[in-house]
Amino acid sequence: MKIRFNSAVLMVKDIDVSRRFYETVLRQEIEMDLGKNIAFKAGFSLWQADYAYPVIFGRPFDELEQRGYDQFEMCFESEIIDEVYSELKASGVEFVHEMVEQPWAQRVFRVYDPDRNVVEVGEPMEFVIKRLLSSGMTELEVAQRTYMPIEAVREVAARF
DSSP states (O other): OOOOOOEEEEEOOHHHHHHIIIIIIOOEEEEEEEEEEEEETTTTTEEEEHHHHHHHHSOOGGGGGGOOOOOEEEEEEEETTTHHHHHHHHHHHHEEEEEEETTSSSSEEEEEEEEEOEEEEEOHHHHHHHHHHTTTTHHHHHHHHTTOOOOHHHHHOOOO
């Protein structure tokens, strides 16, 4: 079988509220707006749940049947993570947690979207590698700390 991943789709309660969050707060560019379904250039879509459920399941959307919170995470990266963090703090978005360093040394923070899906914003791993190399760590130490293959660390180091 030959298939490839196309995109992630979030079922949302209010597509206008979710659109504003992803378009305005997270500054994602819309590729196509079909009203009840909005595709973003980053490769994910929003689908109005009360429209999608009858299409998918052949029955009306029942909010009580909707999945629990925190079961889906959208991951974004930013080279200016500190600025993005400050902007989102000022916007009043609900945070899952503040900026933290993951076990693999990547700095990330997570917020909730309007439907309480988790949205992660992290620094690109290339930046993590550069940061650790700049701190004086060897390529091997960086590979061990980040769980990245030594070849990937060397590739970043060569461009650094």
